[in-house]
Amino acid sequence: MSGHPSTYEPKYAATKWLDHRLPIIRMGADFMTFPSPRNLNYWYTFGGILTLCLVSQIITGIILAMHYVPHTELAFESVQRIRRDVPFGWLLQPMHAVGASMFFFAVYVHMFRGLYYGSYKAPREVLWIIGCLIYLVMMATGFLGYTLPWGQMSFWGATVITGFFGAVPVVGESLQQWLLGGYAVDNATLNRFFALHYLLPFVIAALVGVHVWALHHVGQNNPIGITPKTKKDTLSFHPYYTVKDAFAVVVFLLIFAFFLFYQPDALGHADNYIEADALKTPPHIVPEWYFLPFYAILRAVPDKLAGILLMLGAIAVLFVLPWLDTSKVRSMRFRPVARGFFWIFLFFCFILGWCGAETPDNMVPFLSVGDKGLNFTWLSRIATFYYFAYFVIILPILGLVEKPKDRPESITKAILGDSSHGAAVPAE
């Protein structure tokens, strides 16, 4: 599976026998000794954190599925039953709900990390694209799962999102009905959403396997983006990065536990404690926080279809990013101009999230006086423009005109300067 020469030697007759037939122990051993750049910082621990998130969501999810009832008349009640009567249900149900938020938080850090250090550039294009696919399936899973508790936001969120499909020219209406299994979000919808919500995490798990495979084939990127050249530039994954990842995971779990035990509802919406009612539209329909930036992009234009195309485009553009960024220099550390644009990009992503949570006609505080000034529609238009401009204008042009800073020859030299003979590289 990995691209480095195997150092595993089976010691016993049984392991030798197995190694000839299925080198599974070898695979594990190679995984643990995988040479990783020695300069990986804490931003590189989120891959491990995300794996933990996926495992946690699958385990809690399977147990919840044993008690949850996917029926419009019973779903809301069954969630209450889980929280009140099922042993440890009071822990598992919020762990799954808060876990979804933590999962998205981690994936956003992981993606921005990739953007900053140029982890999508050759030879990691396929690795990046698989990552984008994982993110896409995660979004679908998150959306489907949010429907299941059958609260007001579940129902109306599902109604709004599936309504987009109705905007597709010609086939829109029949496509929407096919997806819903009827004319509106109802029992058939809830049933298929539950089935798919159970299926997709395993698709994610499979994609994660391919993601890690690709990672081990091309090797990890690193904060300076210089490919490791000698053995000195790398460290064995275990124990160096297992211990570093473990520390980061526990810090992450502390944040997770804080929300889980002390603020379990802070990341959700109060309206989802009201049972779904098809006859009563909530005053503000908002998606979960992790979809807010895309929701803002969707609402930035008055035309429904154009909005959907923009929203899909916002994700699609990530897939072609490796070919949009023309710079050969991976890490933003050596691209002072691009780095500035990156931070502005991050800023506008937060602005988009803010816009997504607000009523579009409301005026923006600090940027308006009375009804004069900027409203949220216009703010989201500005932010949407920058979002796309960053990918299709700034990065392509900047790669051609920007003069990057001098880069060190190797990772080891970057750390130790030119007098690299003092480097104590431990035996692996």
Added chain:
Amino acid sequence: MALKMKTAILTGAVTLVAAISGLAYAAGGGGTGDYKMEHKHWHFKGAFGTYDKAAAQRGYQVYREVCASCHALKHLSFRHLGDKGAPFYNEDFPNPNDNPLVKNFAADWTIEDIDTETGDVIERSGIPADKFPPIYPNEAAARAGNGGGLPPDLSVIVAARGGGADYLYNLMLAYDSPKPDDVELTPGLYYNPVMDGGKISMAAPLSDGLVEYAPMMVKNDAGEMVEVAAPEATVEQMAADVTEFLAWSSDPKLEQRKSAGFMTMLYLLILAVLLWFSYKRVWKDVEH
């Protein structure tokens, strides 16, 4: 490295706070006119908060004698009242079905059932295993009995309102605020500035002395049984008590969750320290 890690954690925290404030923004609103929400200090807030059992017990009385004429508690069973962390928990009766108070409360309600011999619909008194029964046979009947308004189920009402306990408490107190001229009321609607739009179908439910509180024996925070004198049944007192009860009903495992949370955080904190030193040890000879 430590500095970088701090940056990482800080950035993470900032991201989360930004996300939450965004949501808080979305969830805000409510309230018209000049009414100023009173933010009460609830006993169940904070990292070690627990429900004020005496208040929650009185709150059950208010629910039973006042709210229950219109509002159901459909997600609750009577036995829940005697669960650990619940208002009427008694450690002599770890199985709440044996708790005499819970039995009495259940017996106080009439439950519709089927006679297994004849198949006839019969009425019997409740037992702890029963759920709180519906107040109206169906939604149409509920609306017909309330001038078109539908009294919401109260099982999770505190969680279902953006303002939580403060919202519910203020809703019951805000009835006597003066109505602004731009709010027009049709018959069957009342002015209440805490409601979105200022209109509510429920008439002011509480008035001073509406229920008669009795002194009660309650376990204090130190675990001793003490007699709690009956407070005067003012509107404020009853509103606070029933809010305490309904807050428990919305989040009945709050006490278990917070104590498990404390142990979990402590465990993770120690583990983090140990892993930090392990990390330092493993990386001792590696410059990076």
